[in-house]
Amino acid sequence: MLTILSWLLFGAVVGWIAGIITGNRASLLGNIVLGIVGSFVGGFVASLLGFGSLSGGFSFNLVNILISVGGACLVIFVVRLVRK
Numbered sequence: 001m002l003t004i005l006s007w008l009l010f011g012a013v014v015g016w017i018a019g020i021i022t023g024n025r026a027s028l029l030g031n032i033v034l035g036i037v038g039s040f041v042g043g044f045v046a047s048l049l050g051f052g053s054l055s056g057g058f059s060f061n062l063v064n065i066l067i068s069v070g071g072a073c074l075v076i077f078v079v080r081l082v083r084k
Contacts, residue, residue: 006060010035010036010039010060010068011031011039012028012031012035013065014031014038014065014068014069014072015031015033015034015035015038016031016035018034018035018038018069018072018075018076019034021073022073022077024076034075034076035072037071037072037075038068038069038071038073038074038075039064039072040071041071041072042068042069042070042071042072042074043067043068045070045071045074046067
């Protein structure tokens with residue numbers, strides 16, 4: 001249960017930071033979803049660039065937060081392209 005709550009909190013923070021950077025306004029639920037999806041996208045891109053592997057465990061540290069925020073910003077960018 002604590003793990004799920006920590007993922008939701010992490011997703012909310014990452015989504016909120018990405019929203020500030022990109023000017024995206026989303027609800028709390030939107031920020032959570034954006035943060036979690038952004039974490040997966042950021043982790044995938046980082047693994048392609050050689051900054052880690054997807055098979056390893058996840059830890060809450062500054063590098064992972066930056067990768068997750070970058071992934072969330074990328075998701076916002078792609079969604080905006082698709083909507084146009």
